Amino acid sequence: MRNRLFAIAAIAGAMAAPIAAQAQTTITTGVAGGGGTVVIGEHEGIIAEQRPAFREYIVRERVPNYTISESVVVGGLLPETGVTYYDVPQTFGVTPYRYTVVNGQTVLVEPRSRRIVQVVD
Template sequence: MRNRILAVAAVAAAIAMPATAAQAQTVGVARGGPVVVDESEGITVEQRPAFREYIVSERVPTYTIPDRVVVGNLLPEAGVMTYDVPQRFGATPYRYTVVNGETVLVEPRSRRIVQVVE
């Protein structure tokens, strides 16, 4: 009986380990804020002050949603406009918007938040 319990525990641990490792590779906290993307695809720490100035100068509207603004959340299909990231901030497949006062990078197809630009 004891061996059976140990075997079940070992199998459960082996199943959970790859999922935990995949999660650790996908989501992390980079210097200056949470990101899902590699910083080379997002807004780097050095670019953030200039990017914030750009957002203010463009008068990008802020959208209000009931959910918290965190990496991994989905934006609503309707009512939230996203914009192309200017080339001077690097080539990125993502778009940006301002939600609940927070500037975020969004994966265009899924509308998933991939970086909160702090």
């Protein structure tokens, strides 16, 4: 009986693995002085084709630049105070993240944790 339950559990686990893999997206960013890869769930950041238009949008909106002493890298945390986060316009895709400009670089941030999920290069 135990062998049968173990076999059923193993088959169920094997069938669930591809579904779990589809629910994640890996984004790799190249950042001067750092960078990295971060898995950000089923939501993507700003896709490569939209990045030039997104950068133009940031310039047009005159988003202020915040200076911090730490490097701006994927996975880094932004300060708890002093940084303002903005909604990403729907024209660039629906995303749960916010954006801001830090040390001259536009970044997408997970608003609850203040963790950088993408440096928009």
